[in-house]
Amino acid sequence: MVRMLRPFGRAVTYTRWLHLFIAVVAPSLLLFVREAWWIWLIAAAALLPAALVPAVRTVEGLQARLLLTGHRHDSESTDIVAAPSASWGDRGRLVVWLQARLLLGYATMTVSAQLVFAIVDSASAPFGHDSEQSGPFVLAGHAWWHVLLVPLFLAALGVTVLAAGHLITALALRLLGPSRAERLAALEERTEQLLERTRIARELHDSIGHALTVAVVQAGAARAAGDPAFTDRALSAIEETGRAALEDLERVLGVLRESERPVDGRPTLTEADRLLESARASGTKVDAEMTGPLDTVPGPVSREGYRILQEALTNVLRHAGSVPVRVRIALADGTLTLDVRNPLTADIPGPGRGSGLRGIRERAALLGGHARTGPTEGDWQVHVELPVS
Incomplete structure (x- = not known):
């Protein structure tokens, strides 16, 4: 049990979660102005020209090192490059990285938010409070046994946080890692x-x-x-x-x-x-x-x-x-x-x-x-x- 809970005592677990949320800040703000699904398409399209700027790779690399590895001096930290894009191959991988980060950030934000709503609704259901939110995890009614689902939703939220963090880190190592020329130079x-x-x-x-x-x-x-x-x-x-x-x-x-x-x-x-x-x-x-x-x-x-x-x-x-x-x-x-x-x-x-x-x-x-x-x-x-x- 202690081994299972150990990751939640590490700061890097939550900085990885934060890293994913940062990716969807801009489109989320636009949703407050107008709720429309095509805002996510505009956000994805805007990332394409940004990936052509060499300095963007430096910004993404530094941010990934800080939030995904916690500045550790190990292979994960050193395998994420913070140098500007030097070839079209670097730019192509940066495009895939930005799109994957946006998609995974959106999925993580959506699932996390729905699980938080479900936890609040299940905890307050026995007291007769009506939920103002709807979603796949929010149950109708005020049954007392809904409170028994709180540990399950908490566990699901923890798994979501850990799984998304490991996945985004693996993608960073693959897509923001050194190219063949950079490895040869090193x-x-x-x-x-x-x-x-x-x-x-x-x-x-x-x-x-x-x-x-x-x-x-x-x-x-x-x-x-x-x-x-x-x-x-x-x-x-x-x-x-x-x-x-x-x-x-x-x-x-x-x-x-x-x-x-x-x-x-x-x-x-x-x-x-x-x-x-x-x-x-x-x-x-x-x-x-x-x-x-x-x-x-x-x-x-x-x-x-x-x-x-x-x-x-x-x-x-x-x-x-x-x-x-x-x-x-x-x-x-x-x-x-x-x-x-x-x-x-x-x-x-x-x-x-x-x-x-x-x-x-x-x-x-x-x-x-x-x-x-x-x-x-x-x-x-x-x-x-x-x-x-």
């Missing part, structure tokens, strides 16, 4: 947001992960060496790497705080020496060779190339320690090639494992290139090819 926007979040997460993983790895390796090496001069160099490397990581963190947080702020200041391959020196300062012997005009590599490719190199060196420091590393960066025939090799150790992760290696492959794929990571001839290799044209 999907593309959502995809862009997800890609941006993934890119930001990858930026933080690569930058902060590299800085922490260098700091841990440097601190461990300084403790093991017990040489004041080496300790000073290690602390300087930790300071420089930490400062660079803080700059990256501040830039990424700035983008998150200001969604319209452009992403700038990200390092490129022209700054690859900073990564190589950081690895060398950690005790790793780095044999690096860079060929080709790297300063001509397009910005997106150069920035992603820098992050790929950073992640590859971070993996070496994290899993292999101070082992010799061979780095080759070449630009030739419209392709940027990055190749990082180091002796294979037991701690090197296998192919396909680790978020860093997966990030390398994802970066390469997004740029139309490909990446290969895994054991090769006794070495661990990260080989990436990126198109630059």
Whole structure:
């Protein structure tokens, strides 16, 4: 019983009823001037040119959101569009919506009014009051048992209110919902947001992960060496790497705080020496060779190339320690090639494992290139090819 009565404790039940009554206010006022059935035809015809105005869809959408969904942040509210009509398909659905709202509003108003009259008549019948209204639910006479019909009429009124409210809401979701073009645009926007979040997460993983790895390796090496001069160099490397990581963190947080702020200041391959020196300062012997005009590599490719190199060196420091590393960066025939090799150790992760290696492959794929990571001839290799044209 409580479950059946629960809908009548929600405000949206009555705002939906109000929404239907608003649709028939104008023709109802005209009926006071002249009672004629053709007034409803005039009202229906007047809605046709109104539906051609793009802003009418905005008004109807906002009104439906407010009265039919109660401003809830759920699928019902977001599936009702409050944007102007952008196509003839939108206008056509708006015509059907306006006509359906008028028809359903008239039916709901008529049935509700008749049930209210019947309730009043049935409640007053035992006291000998004559009803001034007539209708299908109003009974003639003053029989005492008419009062027993009051609960039945109340239940019928409640069912009418609930059924009409659910029906008009379903029609609003269908006729005022987004068109195929609007759904596609929303999907593309959502995809862009997800890609941006993934890119930001990858930026933080690569930058902060590299800085922490260098700091841990440097601190461990300084403790093991017990040489004041080496300790000073290690602390300087930790300071420089930490400062660079803080700059990256501040830039990424700035983008998150200001969604319209452009992403700038990200390092490129022209700054690859900073990564190589950081690895060398950690005790790793780095044999690096860079060929080709790297300063001509397009910005997106150069920035992603820098992050790929950073992640590859971070993996070496994290899993292999101070082992010799061979780095080759070449630009030739419209392709940027990055190749990082180091002796294979037991701690090197296998192919396909680790978020860093997966990030390398994802970066390469997004740029139309490909990446290969895994054991090769006794070495661990990260080989990436990126198109630059």
